[in-house]
Amino acid sequence: MRRAVYRRARCEDEGRLYEIRRRSVLELAPPEMPVAEAQAWARRLTPAGMEQKLRELEVWVAELEGMAVGWGAIRGDRLEGLYVSTEFAGQGVGGGLLDRLEGLMRERGLLSVHLEASSNAGGFYLRRGYRVSGLPTPRGAWPMVKEHPS
Numbered sequence: 001m002r003r004a005v006y007r008r009a010r011c012e013d014e015g016r017l018y019e020i021r022r023r024s025v026l027e028l029a030p031p032e033m034p035v036a037e038a039q040a041w042a043r044r045l046t047p048a049g050m051e052q053k054l055r056e057l058e059v060w061v062a063e064l065e066g067m068a069v070g071w072g073a074i075r076g077d078r079l080e081g082l083y084v085s086t087e088f089a090g091q092g093v094g095g096g097l098l099d100r101l102e103g104l105m106r107e108r109g110l111l112s113v114h115l116e117a118s119s120n121a122g123g124f125y126l127r128r129g130y131r132v133s134g135l136p137t138p139r140g141a142w143p144m145v146k147e148h149p150s
């Protein structure tokens, strides 16, 4: 596992973070997710939408040797997105970023973390202590929760 550095995202990260998300969805979600579904998911975020996320969410970047290789976003006790650069998938970047974001929430006194797992990523979250907390959304994402150990 490579050791990433975590930092808050800046406005100038917009293009890189947009591209990390787009490619990760198109290239990592299949084959667990049908290609057409991944394409529709990738299209849901525009560059303007990415700019809005940077303004409205708390976005954190994982860097390896000064290069952004993944990002995750939180709002309150919700994880609002987690994406890893395809070239660095399977090297612990996503798990490390998730640990970091969970840690921030725990430090803030939040008792649990909520998210909606896309169909391809359910197993990734289940292996990290999340459980399904409701029925799937109309887009097929699974509501999940993880309670912090007290």
Ligand SMILES: CC(C)(COP(=O)(O)OP(=O)(O)OC[C@H]1O[C@@H](n2cnc3c(N)ncnc32)[C@H](O)[C@@H]1OP(=O)(O)O)[C@@H](O)C(=O)NCCC(=O)NCCS
Pocket: 024, 025, 028, 029, 081, 082, 083, 084, 085, 088, 089, 090, 091, 092, 093, 094, 095, 096, 116, 117, 118, 120, 121, 123, 124, 127
């Ligand atoms: C889900 C995602 C964030 C995981 O990021 P990651 O950096 O690959 O995650 P990690 O390396 O920490 O863990 C990946 C898992 O795949 C395994 N793996 C091993 N080799 C791998 C490879 N070559 N490629 C991908 N995964 C591999 C890892 O061992 C690990 O298994 P585990 O879950 O049992 O621990 C990433 O795949 C991604 O961006 N997917 C597309 C977007 C997405 O689905 N986001 C989540 C939306 S809710």
